[in-house]
Amino acid sequence: MATTAAGAPAVRRGLARRVAGSPWAGYLARRLGGVVAVLAFLIVVTFMIVRWVPGDPARQIVGLTAGEEQVRQVRERLGLTEPLWRQFGTYLRGLAHGDLGTSFTTGQPVSSMLSQRLPLTVELAMSALVIVLVVAIPLGTAVGVAQQRGRARVATSSFGVGASVIGAMPEYIAGTVLVYVFALTLRWLPVQGGSGPTAMILPALSIAIAPAAVLTRLVRNETAAVLSQDYITMAMSKRLSNTRLLLRHVVPNVVTSTLTLGGLILVALLGGTVVAENVFNMPGAGAEIVHAIVRRDYPEVQGIILVLGLVAVLINLIVDVTLGLLDPRVLTGARS
Amino acid sequence: MTHTDESVLSAVGVSAGYGSGPRSRSVLHDVNVAVRRGGTMGIVGESGSGKSTLAQVLVGRLTPIRGVVRLDGTDVRRLSRRERFAARRRIQLVPQDPYSSLDPRMSVERTLAEAIDPRGRLRAGAHRERITELLESVALDGSAAKRLPHEFSGGQRQRIVIARALAVRPEVIIADEVTSSLDTSVQAEILELLLDLRERLGLTYVFITHDLAIAQYMCTDLSVLYLGTVIEQGTTDVLTRPAHPYTELLRDSRPDPSGRSTPAAAGGLATEDAADPANPPSGCVFHPRCRYGPRTHEDRTRCAVEPPILADLLPSRERRAACHYPIKAVIQDEEGP
Numbered sequence: 112m113a114t115t116a117a118g119a120p121a122v123r124r125g126l127a128r129r130v131a132g133s134p135w136a137g138y139l140a141r142r143l144g145g146v147v148a149v150l151a152f153l154i155v156v157t158f159m160i161v162r163w164v165p166g167d168p169a170r171q172i173v174g175l176t177a178g179e180e181q182v183r184q185v186r187e188r189l190g191l192t193e194p195l196w197r198q199f200g201t202y203l204r205g206l207a208h209g210d211l212g213t214s215f216t217t218g219q220p221v222s223s224m225l226s227q228r229l230p231l232t233v234e235l236a237m238s239a240l241v242i243v244l245v246v247a248i249p250l251g252t253a254v255g256v257a258q259q260r261g262r263a264r265v266a267t268s269s270f271g272v273g274a275s276v277i278g279a280m281p282e283y284i285a286g287t288v289l290v291y292v293f294a295l296t297l298r299w300l301p302v303q304g305g306s307g308p309t310a311m312i313l314p315a316l317s318i319a320i321a322p323a324a325v326l327t328r329l330v331r332n333e334t335a336a337v338l339s340q341d342y343i344t345m346a347m348s349k350r351l352s353n354t355r356l357l358l359r360h361v362v363p364n365v366v367t368s369t370l371t372l373g374g375l376i377l378v379a380l381l382g383g384t385v386v387a388e389n390v391f392n393m394p395g396a397g398a399e400i401v402h403a404i405v406r407r408d409y410p411e412v413q414g415i416i417l418v419l420g421l422v423a424v425l426i427n428l429i430v431d432v433t434l435g436l437l438d439p440r441v442l443t444g445a446r447s
Numbered sequence: 448m449t450h451t452d453e454s455v456l457s458a459v460g461v462s463a464g465y466g467s468g469p470r471s472r473s474v475l476h477d478v479n480v481a482v483r484r485g486g487t488m489g490i491v492g493e494s495g496s497g498k499s500t501l502a503q504v505l506v507g508r509l510t511p512i513r514g515v516v517r518l519d520g521t522d523v524r525r526l527s528r529r530e531r532f533a534a535r536r537r538i539q540l541v542p543q544d545p546y547s548s549l550d551p552r553m554s555v556e557r558t559l560a561e562a563i564d565p566r567g568r569l570r571a572g573a574h575r576e577r578i579t580e581l582l583e584s585v586a587l588d589g590s591a592a593k594r595l596p597h598e599f600s601g602g603q604r605q606r607i608v609i610a611r612a613l614a615v616r617p618e619v620i621i622a623d624e625v626t627s628s629l630d631t632s633v634q635a636e637i638l639e640l641l642l643d644l645r646e647r648l649g650l651t652y653v654f655i656t657h658d659l660a661i662a663q664y665m666c667t668d669l670s671v672l673y674l675g676t677v678i679e680q681g682t683t684d685v686l687t688r689p690a691h692p693y694t695e696l697l698r699d700s701r702p703d704p705s706g707r708s709t710p711a712a713a714g715g716l717a718t719e720d721a722a723d724p725a726n727p728p729s730g731c732v733f734h735p736r737c738r739y740g741p742r743t744h745e746d747r748t749r750c751a752v753e754p755p756i757l758a759d760l761l762p763s764r765e766r767r768a769a770c771h772y773p774i775k776a777v778i779q780d781e782e783g784p
Contacts, residue, residue: 341548345611348508348540349565350532359561363552438552440597 251330318383489666
């Protein structure tokens, strides 16, 4: 490490110079390589899986009563009679031009379907993420501090059990319970449909509740771990105020691990939207994918999975870069 | 060293422990230690003997159950809140682990600035000169200021921790096993640095270690702790000519690099012999392991019943031991013709 000492101060200024000739170059190259590999894998696997699922898209379109000849014509029109490798080639060429294909059932481009439906899904996932963060970070920190100082012993020791139970609750159960309590019994919020923020609250809560419990527990553990470090004791002996201690020493150290899991949680929230949109009957991409699977609409299924996968991969990339900025140790893998 | 009036820091009859109620754990029992100004008081003993607890008491982080801590002869409990805070700044602790004692997310500069100015009253750049001065005093380059702890080795981290302790211009440094997590060559550097700082800044040290060679090298005075009691005290002569059988055992169980004598051959410190600190033996706490005690001498039943007090052995008052039958060599040497 003595060798890095000489050049280090000069390189500090400016992000651009920081990237060149610093650990950033290797770090970003590794991450981007990962993104490309994941997307390639996703494209191939989705393409294969939709075709391995039993069922015939043509039969779905023409109906059960139609004759064999009619089915054969539709199959031909959809290009399903061609060999698999040629279908894949056509799909790849389309992708290269930004064309996600055309829906088997509606005849609309998949991209226009996504532009209508994706915003709702993203809005739902982001609302859920906001709920997760707003609950988990303050609550986790508070419980961690209380636990470390031996306050409210009953509350802190039962916290772990409660968090496990809530964290294990699937979206559809959380959603059903929430609808029963807030929509049917209390009549505060609409059961489904409606517009504006009130319509978003219950679906967002139903997918946020389990990840919020998991993240709260993580923040609690991290807070307690950081508080038991010597540097906290040393800082306390300087008579720093509690706020100052938390903001300067605890939160920055907790945030790194929270962010790592936060990215994974956001990805999980995207998955949760599929369930929530169906439970609450919302016209988003998550609801559409279920219909598309039932109708064996290969281009739609492929398109939705690819775009959601792309979003997930980008979220992870953003998290990785943010982590690198916050904590240079991750760049070289030097984190203890 | 027995005269409290010339000592800068002293523990008088201190008993201390952790927790309260039925789950409390008593660690120190009636400990007397006086630290001479400008001297280095070594605290040696096995793990669990209460060395670190004594450090916590001296630095003011742990309040004793009984007994007092005196700073310049004044009972720290008598001080006002403000005075007590000022007193705390005069005594600084350098903890054992240089990894967990530095905030991994704070640059060296910020860590030192926080020590100099904990409330952040002054502008961020106001401490630059002082920070450079502190880094120089621990032989680190000024360019270290902008870097994060993970960019440093263990020895360099320990230098930063020492610089942080020096930031408030303390009189007494309590060094708790500062070299035990470092490589031998790095240990030597840190020890030299501490000796150098003692000369230049007129510091007083309390030096806690389990390594007798280091204790002998660093210290002017020594206190040997066993199960939370001081069993022998004196100048570093304690280690070369022990009066207490336990000190003798400690000395003899040092591995001999030549390989000619092993700790086991010296009747050494097998761990199964070690007593439970929470439940010390009756009488002299060391008697079940003592090679001169009731185990070998049937007439010395007194050891198992009556706890010995730490008494002066020499007219010069330079040696005290808590033993009913101290090893005679020390006394005879001084009294003899």
